[in-house]
Amino acid sequence: MPIRLKPAAVLGFVMFVSGCHTAPERQANRLDVSVPSVWSASANTFPLAGQKWVESFDDPVLYSLVEQALTSNFDLKTAVARVDAAIAQARIDGAALWPQLSFAPGYQYTQVRSAGFGSAQYSVFEALFNLSWEADIWGRIRSFREAARQEVEATNADFQAARLSLAARVAQNYFALLEAKLQAQVAEQSVADRGTIASLVQGRFERGLVRALEVRLVLTDLAQARSQLAAARNQVQLVTRQLEILLGDYPDGSLPQIDDTVTALSGSTIRQALPVPPSQLPAGLPAELLTRRPDLIASFARLRAADARLESTSKLLLPRITLTAAGGTRDSALTDLIDPRSVVWNLFAGAVQPLFTGGRIRGSIQLNEAYVEEAFNRYQDVALNAFREVEQALAAEEWLRAQEKELREAVQQTEAGQELALYSYRQGFIQILTLLDSYRSTLNAQSAHLAVRRQLLNNRVNLYLALGGSI
Known part of the structure; x- marks a missing residue:
């Protein structure tokens, strides 16, 4: 080559090298949508404290169940194996450096x-x-190894997300089981009350004070109450077995440690058995969610892994x-x-030096560019859904508390109305249908109140899960 062409050749080579793709500097909080400084659904929120959210319910049984699940659950053990596999794959991908x-x-x-x-x-x-x-002069193998390292980080974040999700499912199934047992107790009390009414009406019929139709009506109502009790007991065994699977136990339908936490009925008032969620809402700031929530960390790591693969592939031209x-x-x-x-x-x-590969290298570069675009948009979508889940849980908290307050009042009113209805029927002031309706109203109000209390607990768990809080 003549001497006068050497500078041009060097310049061309430098331009060729500089034209190869270099992974961009990614930041987790750099999104295509604007993120507000505070949550819009609730202004009365507090920073996410370092306390483990399971402990915030102040329930030793719940804490022990979560600990057992984190140790024995087979889905979680599968996630651990995936982390080990990702570490081994990173070791394989980095072996070419040596x-x-x-x-x-x-x-x-x-x-x-x-x-x-x-x-x-x-x-x-x-x-x-x-x-x-x-x-590895151009860093092609190092970029490939970096992609594997990011996959390890993503897989480990998936494992953390699995732990958090498992703890949330155990907590929600535990609350569902407590509610189901209380619903069964409510149904048992209702059957006992309907039996008392049936005996009362039967006695009045034998004395000729009422017609046979009233006897038929109360016996029908008693059968319906027994049917509701059977359904409630079936729900208990269903939820019990679901919880046992999460704990890694054989689903034989027996969890004696939970039976001890459910108190019996006292008259017509159910004692507190479901825990009460803390009054403070530990939401923190929206921007903190991007670096704390495991699925967001995993999605961002996979975006960086796609960047590293694209960089490695582009250097195949060198x-x-x-x-x-x-x-x-x-x-x-x-x-x-x-x-x-x-x-x-x-x-x-x-x-x-590759000269002609039939478009294989260029096609690989285009393929990885598409993967980067896919990973970036997936990260945006995961982030938006994370914000939605937090906002949704914060908004639901307010309405569920209002609903629980009204249903508590409804329970008190129907229980008082039930006593008045029984007295009025004995005195002959009302018909049997009115009395039966008062008992049905009491049962429905008690059942709905238990259900909304459990929804409040589930929503609080959903909030902790959406925030990525520590277990």
Whole structure:
């Protein structure tokens, strides 16, 4: 090459190298949508404290169940195995940075027969070494290894998300089981009350004070109450077995440690058995969610992994400089293999520059560019859904508290109305249908109140889950 072309060649090579893709500097809080400084659904929120959210319910049974699930749940053990696999894959992907050395011992036996000359036999022992190494001048292999490292971080974040989700499911199933047992107690009390009414009406009928129709009506109502009790007991066994699966236990339908937490009925008033969620709403700030919530951390890590793969793929256009070496000894006597004078070796260094690959490298670059765009948009979507879940849980808290307050009042009113209805029926002031309706209203109000109390607890768990709080 003439001397005057060398500067142009150097400049062209520099421009070629600089044209290769370099992974951008990503920031977790850099989104295509504006994030407010505070949550819009609730202004009365407090910073997310360091306390574990399971402990905030002040329920030792709940805490022990969550601890058991985190130790024994098989889905969580599967997530641990995925983390181990990702670590092993990162080790595999980073192995190309190091020289690859192999040893190939061998033995060869040969027998040659020739007409008129007999046969000749000889054997050869060999001990050969092979060495290969690619000099990662442009950082292609390091970028590939970085992608694997980001996948490890993403998989570990998936594991943390799985732990948080498991704890939330255990808590919600625990609350559902407490509610189901209380619903069964309410139904049992209702059956007992309807039985009392049936005895009362039957006695009045035998004395000729009422018609047979009233007896039929109360017996029908009693059968319906028994049907509701059967449904409530069935719900208890269903939720119990679901919770046992989460705990990693055989689903035999027995959790004695929970039976001790449910108190019996006292008259017509149910004692507190469901825990009360803390009054403070630990929401923190929206921007903190992007660096605290595990699924967001995983999604962002996968975005960075896609960036690293694109960078590694684009550097396939650059020359690859490799070093190979081979050596060893060959001899007919095994003892002569250790003689250093018989060692033969060779060394080769070379470079490979892709010139034409039929579009394979360019296609790989375009493919990874699409993967980067996909990962970036997925991260945006995961972030928006995370914000929605927090806002939704914060807004639901206010309405559920208002609903619980009104239903508590409804329970008090229906229980008082039930006593008045029974007195009025005994005095002949009202018909049997009015009395039965008062008992049904009491049952419905008690059942609805229990349900909304459990919804309040579930919503608080959903809020902790949406915030990515510590277990």
